Amino acid sequence: MATGCTAAIYTSGMDDVLLLLFRGCVGGSFVVAFALLSEMLGPKSFAGVFGAAPSIALASLLVTIADKGEHAAHVQSLSMIFASFAMIAYCATAVYTVDHFGALRGSVLAFVSWGVVAAVAYGIVTVLG
């Protein structure tokens, strides 16, 4: 019985890993698709709009719906609404940090503002239950 249980856990773990890899491939492909679309657009400010395209959201929610059902995707969507303010905070901060610290360090530093606003967003979502 113990062997059967171990086998079940192992199979479930393998399924999770395969699903994560599939999720990664779908997410990566969507990101590249939106990046290609953005490359074809001008001016840069308009192309930039697609830098915050819902590529990860679309890929993740579709896989989540297929894997866990609508309820899980519904919960994730609520978190996403509040986390989008963190994304706006990231963009606004990046304009300044890229100016001061250069593109690489500036874009990494801007994650601090994403983290702070996302933490507040998580608090709100938790309270909303």
Next chain:
Amino acid sequence: MGLRAQTRDHQSLFRRDSRDEELSFQFSRLRDCDAKGLVVRFAFGFAISVVVGAIGIVAGDRLAGLFLAFPAILPASLTLIAKTDGSDKAKVDAAGASFGGAGLAAYGLASWCLLPYGPPVVAELIALLAWCVVAIGGYLAVRLRLRS
């Protein structure tokens, strides 16, 4: 330079970019597209999607949902743009991305409202449409105001 002066400077950069250049869509631009840059973006997209999935398994969907609005490809994009077009263009790109960020709120809201009531794929497509309306519509509205 003070924060107010910097903000004015960034506003004029954005104004110049969106006022002086016409909106355009050209397939030929793909010829200049760096394959290495696309690989980097795929890697970022892959990694963050796996992280979202792993967080969903370990810590629940509420926390995983936060990462659906994670700036996964922006750091790579900004770095690549700064390298090829200069840091002014990278700043303008980041400013444009804030419209996309606002669109993400519309995407999440549409998805949250529609998922319990209709076919999930249709709900996601309508949510994508909501993103387009808010992100692209918001950008065009600001651009129109700057040009008038």
